[in-house]
Every structure is written in C-alpha cells, then in structure tokens.
Amino acid sequence: MEQLFEEMKNSVLEGEEKEAAELAQKALDSGMDPVAVMDKGFLKGINEAGKLYEEGEFFLPELVCAADAMKAALEVLDEELKKCADNNTKTGKVVLATVQGDVHDIGKTIVGAMMTANGYEVYDLGSDVPNEKVLSAIDDVKPDIVGLSALLTTTMEQQKNVIEMIREAGKRDEVKIMVGGAPVSRQWSEKIGADGYSDNAIDAVKMAGILIG
Amino acid sequence: MLMQTKVLSDEEIRSIHKNSIRILEETGVKFPSENALDLLEDAGAEIDREKEIAYINEDMVKKALQTAPKEFTLGAPDPKYDLSLPAAFPTHNIDGCGMYVLDHGSRKKRPGTTKDIENSFRIFQTMDQGSIGWAPIVAADLPPKAAGVMETGLFYINSSKHYQDEETSMKGVGYHMEMAKAILGSWEEVRKRKIYSATYCTVAPLCHDHIMLEATMELTKYEAPILAYPMPACGSTGPASLFTNVAMANAEALSCFVIFQLCNPGTPIIYGAALGSINMKSGIFLEGAPETALQLTAMTQMGRYYGFPTEVAGCLSDSKEPGMQAILEKYMNMEPLIGAGADVVQGIGLLESSMTLSLEQMIIDDELFRYAVRMRKGIDTSEEKDLLEDIKAVGPEGHFLKQKSTRKLFRSDEFYRPKDLIDRNSHDEWISLGSPDMSSAANKRVCDILAEEPLRPLDRDTEKTIREIMEEAKAKLSS
Numbered sequence: 079m080e081q082l083f084e085e086m087k088n089s090v091l092e093g094e095e096k097e098a099a100e101l102a103q104k105a106l107d108s109g110m111d112p113v114a115v116m117d118k119g120f121l122k123g124i125n126e127a128g129k130l131y132e133e134g135e136f137f138l139p140e141l142v143c144a145a146d147a148m149k150a151a152l153e154v155l156d157e158e159l160k161k162c163a164d165n166n167t168k169t170g171k172v173v174l175a176t177v178q179g180d181v182h183d184i185g186k187t188i189v190g191a192m193m194t195a196n197g198y199e200v201y202d203l204g205s206d207v208p209n210e211k212v213l214s215a216i217d218d219v220k221p222d223i224v225g226l227s228a229l230l231t232t233t234m235e236q237q238k239n240v241i242e243m244i245r246e247a248g249k250r251d252e253v254k255i256m257v258g259g260a261p262v263s264r265q266w267s268e269k270i271g272a273d274g275y276s277d278n279a280i281d282a283v284k285m286a287g288i289l290i291g
Numbered sequence: 292m293l294m295q296t297k298v299l300s301d302e303e304i305r306s307i308h309k310n311s312i313r314i315l316e317e318t319g320v321k322f323p324s325e326n327a328l329d330l331l332e333d334a335g336a337e338i339d340r341e342k343e344i345a346y347i348n349e350d351m352v353k354k355a356l357q358t359a360p361k362e363f364t365l366g367a368p369d370p371k372y373d374l375s376l377p378a379a380f381p382t383h384n385i386d387g388c389g390m391y392v393l394d395h396g397s398r399k400k401r402p403g404t405t406k407d408i409e410n411s412f413r414i415f416q417t418m419d420q421g422s423i424g425w426a427p428i429v430a431a432d433l434p435p436k437a438a439g440v441m442e443t444g445l446f447y448i449n450s451s452k453h454y455q456d457e458e459t460s461m462k463g464v465g466y467h468m469e470m471a472k473a474i475l476g477s478w479e480e481v482r483k484r485k486i487y488s489a490t491y492c493t494v495a496p497l498c499h500d501h502i503m504l505e506a507t508m509e510l511t512k513y514e515a516p517i518l519a520y521p522m523p524a525c526g527s528t529g530p531a532s533l534f535t536n537v538a539m540a541n542a543e544a545l546s547c548f549v550i551f552q553l554c555n556p557g558t559p560i561i562y563g564a565a566l567g568s569i570n571m572k573s574g575i576f577l578e579g580a581p582e583t584a585l586q587l588t589a590m591t592q593m594g595r596y597y598g599f600p601t602e603v604a605g606c607l608s609d610s611k612e613p614g615m616q617a618i619l620e621k622y623m624n625m626e627p628l629i630g631a632g633a634d635v636v637q638g639i640g641l642l643e644s645s646m647t648l649s650l651e652q653m654i655i656d657d658e659l660f661r662y663a664v665r666m667r668k669g670i671d672t673s674e675e676k677d678l679l680e681d682i683k684a685v686g687p688e689g690h691f692l693k694q695k696s697t698r699k700l701f702r703s704d705e706f707y708r709p710k711d712l713i714d715r716n717s718h719d720e721w722i723s724l725g726s727p728d729m730s731s732a733a734n735k736r737v738c739d740i741l742a743e744e745p746l747r748p749l750d751r752d753t754e755k756t757i758r759e760i761m762e763e764a765k766a767k768l769s770s
Contacts, residue, residue, distance in 0.1 A: 093698075139698040146693065184690050277717040 090123025093143025102154035128195025145191035176205035177236035182229035296630030366484035369451035376600035384423035386638030403428035434769035458506035495523030519547035562594030565604035578607030579620030
C-alpha cells in the first residue's frame with residue numbers, strides 16, 4: 079500500500095498525467111479510501127512540487143506538468159471524494175481567467191499550478207474570457223477567490239470592468255478578487271477595488287491565504 | 292554555429308605577419324644577454340653586439356613555429372584541473388601585478404597584503420571556469436625580490452590549480468621548480484606534468500629584459516610552458532595605429548618563440564597579448580578602451596593563425612571601483628576575445644588598469660565571463676534542437692510549458708542560468724530580498740567563501756616543504 083502511495087506521489091511530482099489518472103482509477107477499483115489516496119498519495123506529490131518550485135529547484139515546466147497530473151488524478155477521484163463527508167482537503171476554491179480581449183494565458187496558468195500545488199481547487203476559465211462568463215462562474219463554482227490576469231495595458235481595463243460588473247450584480251461580497259499581470263501594479267489593484275495583487279506566483283498563493291484567512 | 296568575432300580578414304592577418312617579419316629583419320630586437328645573442332647568431336641572425344640587437348630572419352621564425360608544440364597540457368597539482376590546450380571552451384585566470392586592494396569590509400583602497408593574496412586564491416579555487424592562478428597583487432608586507440616565490444608558495448598551499456608567474460631572478464626559477472618537485476615528487480614528473488608556467492613580458496618597443504630573459508631561458512631546461520606576453524601601448528611604447536602596433540606586438544611575440552625554441556626546441560609556448568593605448572593627457576596605460584579590445588582580439592586571431600594556444604588579457608577596466616564603468620569595459624573587451632577563440636582570458640579581479648584588486652570584482656568578472664562563454668556557444672542547430680514537431684503538437688494558441696523538450700532543455704546548457712549575481716526576480720521579490728545589486732551580492736559571496744574552512748590541498752609534509760622553500764627564498768632573495 080505504501081508503495082502505491084509513493085507511486086501516486088511520484089506520478090504527480092514527475093508530471094505524468096496518464097499515470098496519475100491510471101493510479102487513481104486503480105485505487106478506486108480496488109476500493110481504497112479516496113480521501114486517503116489524496117492525502118497520502120497525490121497531494122504529497124503536488125505539495126512537494128510546490129515546495130521545489132519555491133526553492134528554485136523546479137522550473138515552470140515541472141510545476142505546470144505536476145499541476146496537470148494532479149488535475150488528472152482529481153478528475154478520476156472527484157465524484158467519490160464528493161461523497162465523503164469528511165473531505166476537507168481543499169484549502170479553497172479559485173476561479174482564474176485571463177480577461178476579455180487578452181489571449182495571454184501563461185501567467186495565469188502558472189498561478190493556477192502554484193495554487194493547485196498548495197491545495198486549492200482551481201477552475202481555470204482560460205484566456206480571452208468574456209466578462210459575463212466570470213460572473214456566471216461565481217454562481218456555478220462558488221469560489222472563494224476570483225483571479226483576473228491581463229498582460230496588456232489595453233486589456234487591464236477589463237479587470238476594472240469585471241469588478242464593476244460583479245459589484246453591480248450584488249456579488250462583490252461573495253468573493254475576494256485578485257489581479258495580476260505584467261502591467262498591473264499594487265496601485266492599480268487598489269484603484270480598481272481589487273482585494274489583492276501580487277507580481278509572482280509564489281506571492282499570489284500567500285496573498286490568497288491572507289485573503290481567505 | 293559558434294559566435295565568431297573577427298577584426299582582421301585572412302588577408303589582413305597575412306599582411307600583419309609580413310610586417311612583423313619586416314620589423315624583425317629590418318629593425319631587429321634587443322636581447323640584453325650574451326647567451327641569447329650567441330644562440331641567435333648560431334641560428335643565423337645578424338647580431339649587433341654593441342647594441343645587443345638581433346636581426347631575426349624569416350627562416351628562423353619558420354623553424355621556431357615548427358618546433359613549438361601546438362598542443363600541450365598545463366598540469367595542475369590536482370589532475371582534475373589540468374588544462375589541455377587548445378581548449379574546447381575558454382577558461383579564465385587571475386590578473387596579476389597590482390599594488391592595492393579595495394577592502395571587502397571597508398570598501399576602502401589600501402596597499403595589498405599576503406592575506407589578500409591568500410583570500411584571492413581561495414576564491415579562485417571555487418571557480419570552475421578558472422584554470423590558471425596568478426598573484427593579483429605584489430604584497431606590501433613581503434620583501435619585493437622574494438614576493439614572487441612567496442606568492443607561488445601561497446598559491447600551492449591554498450589551491451590545487453595550475454600556477455603562472457613571472458621569473459624575476461635566476462634563483463627564483465630554482466625555488467619555483469623545487470616547489471613543483473615537492474608537490475609532484477620527481478624531476479621527471481615536473482617536466483611531464485607542468486604545474487608551473489611563466490608569464491614572459493617583452494619590453495616594448497622590441498626589447499627583452501635582461502634578468503627576466505635569462506631566468507626564463509633557465510626555466511626552459513625544465514620544459515615549463517611560457518606565455519609570450521607583449522604589451523606595447525599605442526602612441527607611447529608602440530606606434531599610434533592599431534594595425535602597426537599589432538604588427539609590432541606580434542614581432543615581439545615571434546621573437547619569444549625564436550629565442551625559447553633555440554634554448555630548448557619543443558618548449559611549449561602560449562601566444563599571449565596585453566596591448567593597449569594610453570590616456571593622451573596623462574600617459575597612463577588604458578585597459579578599458581575599445582582600441583585595447585580591438586588589438587587584443589586581433590592578437591587572438593594572430594595566435595590562432597599560427598595555430599598556438601592563446602592566453603590574452605581581456606577582463607580589463609580603468610574604473611576605480613566595481614560598477615557601471617567596470618562592467619561596460621570588462622564585458623566589452625572579454626566577449627570579442629572569447630568570440631575569436633581565446634583559450635584563456637586573463638584576468639579576473641583587478642580594477643584601475645590592473646592596479647587594484649577587488650575580491651568582489653573577481654566574482655563579478657567570473658559572471659561576465661560566463662555570459663561571454665554562453666554568447667560564444669551561439670545557436671545550436673543540431674537535430675536535438677529541431678522542435679518543429681512540438682509546434683505541430685501545440686498548434687496555434689496554447690503554450691510549450693508542457694512539452695518534454697521544454698523540461699529537458701530548460702535543464703540543459705541551451706539556457707544559461709546565472710546564480711545570485713544577476714537579478715531576474717519580480718520587483719516585489721527583489722524588494723523582499725533587500726534590493727540586492729551585483730556588488731552587494733558579490734560581497735556576500737566573498738564573505739561566504741572566506742567563512743568556509745580553507746582547502747589546504749597539500750599533505751602536511753609537502754606543505755611544510757613548500758613553507759621551508761618560501762622561508763629560504765625570503766632570506767636569500769631579500770638581501
């Protein structure tokens with residue numbers, strides 16, 4: 079059993095999506111407790127990946143691949159996990175999007191990977207996400223945090239528009255909003271009424287932790 | 292392909308060679324040594340005994356270039372640091388002959404001491420790109436005539452790499468070789484392993500120094516390699532055009548090949564250069580000028596044209612402190628040398644036209660060197676680097692972070708990853724690290740290295756012997 083957990087951990091750490099999914103399926107088929115599978119197997123791998131990234135040992139490709147392997151395992155285990163009342167493994171739910179009109183998704187992908195590595199349930203809406211879609215994701219996912227990314231000075235304005243739209247819909251108090259991206263600054267974040275900002279993925283996770291306390 | 296720097300065409304190289312031969316034949320070179328003049332005369336040179344000038348003909352040069360080996364190894368006490376020449380990629384060595392130190396604690400300039408030299412050797416030992424040691428300064432607390440031998444001893448006590456120094460006395464040669472024998476165990480090994488070599492500076496224009504010439508001739512008996520190191524400065528000790536100053540420096544270098552091949556045919560000689568220009572107002576030798584870099588690059592090309600290993604001054608600055616001017620000048624003169632294929636770039640650590648040692652500058656220069664080497668490696672277009680299949684797999688949109696090739700190549704030398712000296716963090720991360728700059732990061736590294744236990748590579752008996760030789764040299768050479 080210990081060896082199986084070790085394999086699960088390594089499948090994530092090595093970014094092997096297919097292997098992670100297969101191991102998750104194997105665990106379910108043999109009737110293993112999905113919570114234990116997460117805690118003792120896959121989560122250990124993703125936590126380790128996040129730690130190695132923070133320490134500078136892992137580069138972006140390793141981190142992103144590990145996060146995707148983790149997601150692959152989660153997809154298999156998701157339904158069974160939901161049935162377990164004592165499933166409290168999640169730190170929080172995060173919806174991420176690169177704003178409308180902006181197709182640059184790498185920065186947001188990195189933040190998503192790092193969030194995943196730190197136990198968040200990440201819903202990545204992709205890039206060039208229409209503002210309305212962010213709003214509807216708040217209803218559907220009920221996230222703790224919404225993260226909005228923009229790489230261009232011409233698209234960062236959309237961060238402001240999304241926040242206004244959320245406020246007008248009366249949902250501003252339901253979520254914390256974080257903004258990021260190359261042209262974005264702390265001043266901008268404060269000006270448009272976001273709750274948090276960071277200029278790198280490691281600090282983004284720390285900021286998320288502070289926001290949902 | 293590799294990044295390749297050229298400041299001379301093939302035709303221009305041949306033209307410089309021809310001019311150098313004319314200089315040797317028509318103007319001649321002064322050899323203030325009866326022994327040297329005898330050897331040169333026997334070999335066919337016309338000699339003016341009164342003026343001590345030898346007129347060296349083209350045949351003599353041809354013969355010297357034939358008997359000098361094109362490939363050899365500068366051995367190190369620890370064979371893992373052996374430097375086989377020519378090298379696939381360049382290494383660097385410490386600059387030498389300074390007088391002062393920018394104290395790494397107070398950052399104030401003061402006369403250099405034995406302790407500073409030891410510190411520089413300890414730092415040099417940690418640098419995997421560093422191949423050849425040289426005392427960066429003449430320590431003010433050592434008797435000047437014994438300083439060379441004492442510093443050689445200090446090097447072998449603190450480092451296990453190759454050492455190169457000037458021969459400033461006949462007795463000094465003996466002490467240097469005794470040290471090599473103490474480390475290697477026998478004269479045969481001294482000849483074979485070559486853990487010591489000599490820097491040999493000609494005195495521009497077109498002179499050899501009496502003592503240094505005779506002492507270095509003595510050294511050829513031990514088959515030790517010699518770095519021929521002409522250093523005329525445009526307008527003062529050399530003509531004012533780069534083209535002709537290079538031709539004269541090359542003539543001086545060729546005269547070294549001739550005399551040392553006559554002393555002992557087969558003596559390994561490294562083709563070197565430390566040319567420059569001068570401050571037109573003060574006459575001070577200028578190291579950081581673009582014209583210095585151009586001439587040194589030309590000399591590197593000349594050395595490679597003849598097919599010999601090259602070791603060229605090329606990490607030079609006239610700046611008084613580590614900082615913007617130092618970075619500008621040092622990188623400017625280092626990169627083209629490396630691009631021209633220099634085997635060893637001399638030398639790291641000095642500022643103020645090679646007068647003042649900064650331990651931080653050693654660390655910074657090592658980093659500049661790494662950048663220049665990455666530039667030299669150029670763009671690899673081999674099959675491994677053809678990633679068209681990845682483009683097909685990712686398609687328009689998406690990203691390449693998850694491609695196996697990305698993971699692999701991020702870990703390879705396709706991308707140079709600087710360590711602590713270069714800041715590539717986000718602004719917030721940089722602030723949280725205390726807003727480090729290159730100089731403060733280098734100072735931290737210096738302090739970290741010096742806080743470690745010294746290496747002391749020699750066994751106790753050998754170290755004792757080396758110290759005895761140092762003491763004897765101190766007593767006998769000082770008087």
